[in-house]
Amino acid sequence: MSTLITNVGELVTHERTGEGTTRWAAHDDAAIVIDDGLVAWTGPASRAPSADEVVDAAGRAVLPGFVDSHAHLVFAGERGAEFAARMAGLPYSAGGIRSTVAATRAASDSELDTNLRRLAAEMLAQGITTFECKSGYGLTVEDEERSVRLAAQVTPEVTYLGAHVVAPEFSGDHSGYVDLVCGPMMAACAPHAKWVDVFCEEGAFGPDEARAVLAAGRAAGLTPRVHANQLGYGPGVAVAVEAQAASADHCTYLTDSDIDALASSQTVVTLLPGVEFSTRHPYPDARRLLNAGVIVAIATDCNPGSCFTSSMPFCVALAVRDMHMTTQEAVWAATAGGARALRRDDVGHLSVGARADVMMLDAPSHAYLAYRPGVPQIAAVWTSGQRVIRSRHGD
Ligand SMILES: [Zn+2]
Numbered sequence: 001m002s003t004l005i006t007n008v009g010e011l012v013t014h015e016r017t018g019e020g021t022t023r024w025a026a027h028d029d030a031a032i033v034i035d036d037g038l039v040a041w042t043g044p045a046s047r048a049p050s051a052d053e054v055v056d057a058a059g060r061a062v063l064p065g066f067v068d069s070h071a072h073l074v075f076a077g078e079r080g081a082e083f084a085a086r087m088a089g090l091p092y093s094a095g096g097i098r099s100t101v102a103a104t105r106a107a108s109d110s111e112l113d114t115n116l117r118r119l120a121a122e123m124l125a126q127g128i129t130t131f132e133c134k135s136g137y138g139l140t141v142e143d144e145e146r147s148v149r150l151a152a153q154v155t156p157e158v159t160y161l162g163a164h165v166v167a168p169e170f171s172g173d174h175s176g177y178v179d180l181v182c183g184p185m186m187a188a189c190a191p192h193a194k195w196v197d198v199f200c201e202e203g204a205f206g207p208d209e210a211r212a213v214l215a216a217g218r219a220a221g222l223t224p225r226v227h228a229n230q231l232g233y234g235p236g237v238a239v240a241v242e243a244q245a246a247s248a249d250h251c252t253y254l255t256d257s258d259i260d261a262l263a264s265s266q267t268v269v270t271l272l273p274g275v276e277f278s279t280r281h282p283y284p285d286a287r288r289l290l291n292a293g294v295i296v297a298i299a300t301d302c303n304p305g306s307c308f309t310s311s312m313p314f315c316v317a318l319a320v321r322d323m324h325m326t327t328q329e330a331v332w333a334a335t336a337g338g339a340r341a342l343r344r345d346d347v348g349h350l351s352v353g354a355r356a357d358v359m360m361l362d363a364p365s366h367a368y369l370a371y372r373p374g375v376p377q378i379a380a381v382w383t384s385g386q387r388v389i390r391s392r393h394g395d
Contacts, residue, residue, distance in 0.1 A: 002040065003385065004051035006031040009059040013042055014336050014349035021295070022336045022349045024328045032062060033142050034356040037385040042350060061365050063331065064313040065357035067338030067348045068250050069157075070270050070299035073119045074112055074147040075137040077103025079132070086279065088090030096305045097137070097165045104137040104147075115223070119302060122310040125389055127378045129357035130158035130338070130347045132299075134197060136164030141185045148192035157342050159195035160186070160222060163205050163213045169265060173388025175340050177292040178209045182216035190220035195246070199227040200236035200268040205234035214243045223343070229253045230275070241265045247341040252276065252284040254266065263292045268341040272301035275320035276308045286323035286386050298330060313369045313377065320370035356385035 011030035014022040015070050021331045031048035033041040040051060074085045082096055104112065116133070123131055133155050137145035144162045162181040168179035186196075196217025198314045200210035204227075212223040228236025230250035239259040240248035248262065249270040261271055269289055275282045298319050311314070312334050319330040339348025346355045361368060362379040369377065381389035 001053060002035040002051040003047055003053045003382075004031060004033050004199070005055045005057055005062055005358070005360070006048050008032065008045065008057045008062045009348070010061040010366060011042060012061065012063040012331065013351060014064065014332065016349075016351055016359050018346070021340060022325030022351070024332045025258055034382065034385045037356055039350050039354045039356050040224035041352065046307070050190070060376065061361040061363055063127075063359050063361065063366055064335045064348055064350050064354070065332050065359050065381060065383065066127045066297050067336075067344070068123060068128045068131040068343065069247060069297050069338040069341035070272060070301050071123075071131050071133055072131045072136060072161075072197070072301070072303035073116045074101050075104050075108035075304050076111055076115060077304065078216070078308075081303065081312070083278065083308070087123060098168055098324065100137045100304050101139055101165075103354055105143050107355055109146055109150065110381055112146070113153075115287065116150060116154060119310055123300075123302070123312075124312060124381060124383075125378065126311050127359040128310070128312055129359070129383050130157065130342070130344070131155055132159060132195070132342060134161040134164075136158040136197075139164070139167035140299050142179070142386045144185050145188040146180060147191070152192045156194065158193045159197045159225065160189040160193040160217065161197040161199070162186070162189065163198040165199065167202055172378050173210065173362050178194050178205070178212055181213055185238060186216050186220050190217070190222055191313060193222055195207070195225050196220075196305060197225045197227060200234070201227065201229075201231055201237050202234060210236070210239045211243070214239070214245070225249065229258065237262060246343050249299070249301075250275070250284070251289070252281065254288075258293065259288065259292045262289070262294045262386055267339065268295045268297050270297040270299050270309065270341050271323065272299055272320065274307040274315050274324075275301050276311070277309040277318055283318075283322050286319065286325050290325070290329060293310075295306040295330070295337065295340055297331075297341040299363060303314050314373065315371040318372035321373070321394070326374045327370050331366045331369065356382055358382040362391065382384060
């Protein structure tokens with residue numbers, strides 16, 4: 001069945017550049033036709049072809065669904081008290097992950113699955129039509145394996161993050177834990193995953209340990225991504241570029257040589273402004289990255305410790321207000337940028353032939369995502385051409 005969405009006030013499509021990426025493109029008074037799960041036609045509303053079903057957007061904006069390239073959704077427990085303490089002046093430390101590890105290990109598969117699906121549904125209601133999901137709160141072979149196995153039931157973008165933090169029982173034996181991550185844990189997890197990730201940071205994993213994890217992942221058929229330079233300057237970005245990682249994530253503290261290395265690579269920088277908001281850390285310098293020609297994505301980093309938001313509109317608002325991205329740059333980064341960070345060319349844009357992952361805002365333009373922060377504005381969402389979210393304003 002074909003669907004025509006017409007009278008679109010602003011249709012954000014992005015357009016292909018011929019270099020395997022897309023750049024911002026939007027059209028006023030436009031229409032889009034979805035057929036067989038794909039975008040079949042876009043153009044002026046006055047020239048729209050007929051279709052089996054017609055949706056009148058009544059001047060509202062239509063955009064590609066958000067692509068969230070960084071989230072940690074397989075866990076149990078919550079850390080609201082830790083957040084409240086941090087806001088009262090206590091510093092964040094990576095050690096807080098350990099309380100989530102204990103709760104995750106103690107949970108049943110069905111408890112983990114329920115929480116994961118609840119968060120995925122939350123994301124969808126906020127316009128996220130593709131999301132990546134990491135393991136990393138199990139830290140045993142069995143618990144990491146079930147984390148990636150459960151994640152693979154809700155998304156194809158599954159990341160094995162056994163190297164999130166050293167498991168508590170290996171606290172005096174870093175190299176023993178790295179051997180486990182690269183050996184039996186990798187063998188158990190790789191069949192369910194597409195990506196391998198490592199938290200390369202002082203207090204987590206050093207550059208040689210990170211290289212070992214990424215090399216073992218590559219050998220098991222996984223593509224690297226890296227948590228890099230979140231808490232301070234360090235080797236994470238250099239390791240990511242050297243490993244030809246799809247993405248270096250966080251990147252709050254970057255030297256000039258980090259920027260140069262990123263600008264001359266295909267590695268996307270995924271900025272996670274919800275983390276800086278939720279930890280009261282300084283925001284990364286998005287303008288410096290964009291001015292240098294680095295490809296920038298933004299993602300939620302939804303996780304129970306450093307940033308418990310599943311709202312991409314909130315992250316777009318932060319990127320605009322606090323990282324000085326334009327509204328167009330922020331929306332591109334949350335759609336096409338995320339797709340680039342996941343090496344996907346079928347999502348994150350609405351060119352003819354793209355997957356029909358589409359959201360309609362209850363607003364006339366993309367700028368409202370930042371202009372009206374905190375206000376629910378997702379009027380309707382289609383995934384692969386199927387309408388899955390229909391708000392009270394979305395008929
Ligand atoms: Zn993360």
